[in-house]
Amino acid sequence: MASAAQSKSVTKFAPHVRAAEVSSAASAKEAALRFQISDLNFFYGPKQAVFGLNLKIPANKVTALIGPSGCGKSTFLRTLNRMNETIRNTRVAGEILLDGQSIHGMDVVGLRRRVGMVFQRPNPFPKSIYDNVAYGLRINGYKGRLDDLVEHSLKRAALWEEVKDYLHKSAFALSGGQQQRLCIARALAVDPEVLLLDEPCSALDPVTTAKIEELMFQLKDSCTMAIVTHNMQQAARASDFTAFMLDGKLIEHSETPKLFTTPTDPRTEAYITGRFG
Amino acid sequence: MSKLRLAWRKSLNGVMLTLTGVAAFAVVAVLFVILGYLIWNGGTSLNLAFFTQLPRGEGETGGGMANAIVGSLKLLFLAAVIGLPVGLLAGVYLAEFGGKTFAFITRYTTDLLNGAPSIVIGLFAFSVAVLPVKHFSVMAGGVALGVMVIPITVRSTEEFLRAIPNSLREGAMALGANKWKTIATVIIPAASGGIITGMLLSLARVAGETAPLIFTAFGNQYSNTGWSQPIASLPVMIYTYALGPYDDWHRQAWAAGLVLLALVLIANIGCRLILNRKGSARSI
Numbered sequence: 267m268a269s270a271a272q273s274k275s276v277t278k279f280a281p282h283v284r285a286a287e288v289s290s291a292a293s294a295k296e297a298a299l300r301f302q303i304s305d306l307n308f309f310y311g312p313k314q315a316v317f318g319l320n321l322k323i324p325a326n327k328v329t330a331l332i333g334p335s336g337c338g339k340s341t342f343l344r345t346l347n348r349m350n351e352t353i354r355n356t357r358v359a360g361e362i363l364l365d366g367q368s369i370h371g372m373d374v375v376g377l378r379r380r381v382g383m384v385f386q387r388p389n390p391f392p393k394s395i396y397d398n399v400a401y402g403l404r405i406n407g408y409k410g411r412l413d414d415l416v417e418h419s420l421k422r423a424a425l426w427e428e429v430k431d432y433l434h435k436s437a438f439a440l441s442g443g444q445q446q447r448l449c450i451a452r453a454l455a456v457d458p459e460v461l462l463l464d465e466p467c468s469a470l471d472p473v474t475t476a477k478i479e480e481l482m483f484q485l486k487d488s489c490t491m492a493i494v495t496h497n498m499q500q501a502a503r504a505s506d507f508t509a510f511m512l513d514g515k516l517i518e519h520s521e522t523p524k525l526f527t528t529p530t531d532p533r534t535e536a537y538i539t540g541r542f543g
Numbered sequence: 544m545s546k547l548r549l550a551w552r553k554s555l556n557g558v559m560l561t562l563t564g565v566a567a568f569a570v571v572a573v574l575f576v577i578l579g580y581l582i583w584n585g586g587t588s589l590n591l592a593f594f595t596q597l598p599r600g601e602g603e604t605g606g607g608m609a610n611a612i613v614g615s616l617k618l619l620f621l622a623a624v625i626g627l628p629v630g631l632l633a634g635v636y637l638a639e640f641g642g643k644t645f646a647f648i649t650r651y652t653t654d655l656l657n658g659a660p661s662i663v664i665g666l667f668a669f670s671v672a673v674l675p676v677k678h679f680s681v682m683a684g685g686v687a688l689g690v691m692v693i694p695i696t697v698r699s700t701e702e703f704l705r706a707i708p709n710s711l712r713e714g715a716m717a718l719g720a721n722k723w724k725t726i727a728t729v730i731i732p733a734a735s736g737g738i739i740t741g742m743l744l745s746l747a748r749v750a751g752e753t754a755p756l757i758f759t760a761f762g763n764q765y766s767n768t769g770w771s772q773p774i775a776s777l778p779v780m781i782y783t784y785a786l787g788p789y790d791d792w793h794r795q796a797w798a799a800g801l802v803l804l805a806l807v808l809i810a811n812i813g814c815r816l817i818l819n820r821k822g823s824a825r826s827i
Contacts, residue, residue: 352716375719383717389710392733402718405728449714456718 300325300460300490301346306360308341308350308514315341317514319360323460323507328482328491330505330522332498334542338514339494343462346492347381348374364460379406382453386465388445390437390452395420395429398437398448402456415455422488423451424481443474450481454489461485463493467500479504498538502526510534581804585797593798598764598780604791608799610766614681614774618760619746621685621770622692627742630696634738637697638704639726650701657694664690665755673759679773684760688749695748699741703734740814747810751803753778777803 301323308316315338323329331339344350345358348369362369369377379402390398399416408415416433420426425447432439437448446466453461463482467475475497482491482504495501501508502522509519510531518525518534529535536542592607599606633653637646668687673679707730715725731738756762761773762783777799784796 347717349713349717352713375721378717378719383713385710385713385717387710389708389714391711391714391729401715401728405715405718405720405724452714452718 298325299323300365301492302361302363302366303346304361304363306342306345306358306362308338308345308359309357310341310353311355315514316345319511319514319516321509321516321519323490323492325459325490326486326488327506328486328493328504329507329509330501331492331494331509331511332496332501332537333511333517334537335496337511339511340464342511343464343492343494344383346460346462347378347383349378349383375406379456380458381460381462382456382458383462384446384449384453384464384466387469388442388449390440390445390448393437394434395437395440395448396433399451399455402452406456419451419455420448422454422485423447424477424484425451441474443470443477446470446474446478447481450478454485458489460490460492463491465494465496468496475500498526510537512537578804581797581801585794585799585801588791588794588798589801593795593802597766598775601787602789604789606795608775608777608780608795610763611775611777611780611799612802613766614760614763614776615750615778617681617770617774618684618688618756618776619750621681622688622749623742623746625685625689626692626745627696630693630742630745631700631738633693634697634700635704635726635731637701639722639730650698653694653697656690657698660754661691661752662754665757665759668755668759676771678771679759679761681760681770681772681774684756684774684776687755687759688752691749691752691755692745695745696742699745700734700738703737703741704730706737707733736818736820740818743810743814747807750806751778753782757782 299322301321303319303321303323306316306319306321307314319342331343333339341350346362346369350356350358351374358370364372364377364380369381391401393401396416399419400412403412403415417426417430420429425444428444429440429448437445440448446469450461450466467478470478479500482493485491493501493505505522507519508522508525510517510525510529510533512533518529518531520530525534526538529538592605594607594612595609596605596607597610598608633649637649641649665687668683668690672683672686711729711733712725715729716722720728756776756779760776760779762779763773763775767774781796781799781803784792784799787793
């Protein structure tokens with residue numbers, strides 16, 4: 267019964283979604299589309315968490331996902347590299363295209379190599395800094411010179427200068443912010459096209475957060491990013507496009523300045539002005 | 544009235560605090576009393592000969608338990624070879640793969656096996672490893688101890704694997720590792736300190752088992768090099784010597800007890816050190 271009512275509300279707000287798509291399509295004319303998500307539904311057992319979601323994620327841009335806790339933004343992000351499949355009793359319906367190909371037809375290992383992920387809490391492996399970065403390369407059977415790629419990845423994650431003399435020390439010896447950048451370096455080592463960031467700064471202080479945002483800006487040359495964040499200032503600062511989700515539905519999606527200055531949906535406005543969430 | 548009540552509460556508090564403290568002290572005291580008693584009675588017999596010489600003939604003084612020390616080590620080696628791999632893999636299954644029903648059955652069965660009287664396990668080893676070949680052997684003793692090692696290893700492995708945060712599994716899988724690769728390259732190494740501790744403790748635990756060895760490894764006055772002959776072991780020697788009629792035997796039994804307890808203590812303390820080192824690496 268609840269789901270019927272909710273699916274009705276999807277159609278009700280479809281105009282907003284379409285409007286958002288049109289505006290983002292116009293501005294993203296020069297940028298290719300990396301992800302194209304159509305009519306995505308996601309279920310934890312009998313409980314539906316994402317409802318009929320349509321979204322286009324342009325290449326070499328940062329797309330921010332905002333919304334109150336439990337609105338399904340993390341769940342949605344995790345469908346993009348099929349991480350939700352590791353949770354039992356979940357089901358996904360709908361289409362997700364990566365560069366025009368359905369990700370559900372892909373080999374999941376290949377998909378996750380192309381679509382890297384950084385998690386909310388830094389989760390370095392209990393290994394050395396070097397081995398953390400080399401991990402993805404090793405398990406994917408990389409045969410070239412690891413040293414060069416480890417250095418390159420740490421440089422891309424703006425961590426090299428801080429750790430170059432301690433590469434064989436435990437990753438746990440690093441500070442939280444350094445650990446998170448190490449996790450980014452680890453994800454970058456396999457040279458992904460897309461980087462999914464699931465609240466990557468929520469456990470970090472403002473200075474470190476600024477570093478990560480700066481890093482995201484630099485990575486745009488080589489990487490498409492989608493970031494889930496609770497911090498609206500962060501979304502406003504660091505993203506090109508913003509999608510607002512509520513109760514598992516995409517309410518509004520447009521260029522970041524537009525969404526934050528002239529939102530079309532009253533609920534978006536209520537959320538970004540802090541009236542709820 | 545309320546003053547009285549307050550006084551009552553205060554005194555009850557004091558009494559209970561004292562009781563718990565006394566109980567805690569008793570726990571610690573038991574170990575030290577046993578240790579002290581063993582040292583008092585067996586310390587003097589603990590000389591080089593005890594570790595290097597074979598037992599003398601009945602009634603003769605002197606000699607040692609070299610054969611029983613070697614025998615116990617051989618039995619523990621077999622128990623490790625038989626029990627640890629099975630225990631480790633089953634523990635990994637329970638922690639990482641187990642479905643609902645089968646995992647429940649496995650866990651429950653493991654706990655029952657853990658609680659099974661050791662003499663029953665000895666009987667089992669007797670019927671599968673002694674009766675068919677019609678003689679006692681190191682092998683049969685190893686089977687008995689190996690079976691006892693399995694449940695302890697399973698449960699400790701499972702617990703230490705479960706303690707590894709899920710974020711590490713996700714981190715590895717997000718890089719394209721499949722489930723087995725994640726377990727083998729990240730999760731087991733992360734839990735290795737705990738897993739090894741569990742294994743050492745399970746071996747230390749069965750090192751003192753006597754009942755299952757009496758009718759499997761049996762005992763032997765001499766040393767032997769093979770695996771198919773009966774062999775002496777420290778616990779069985781303690782049993783035999785303690786019941787014997789000679790004072791010198793009694794003293795040697797105490798010494799053997801001291802050696803066994805020292806072995807268990809060393810294994811325990813060694814484990815603590817391994818775990819602490821691992822732990823401190825984590826919290827730097």
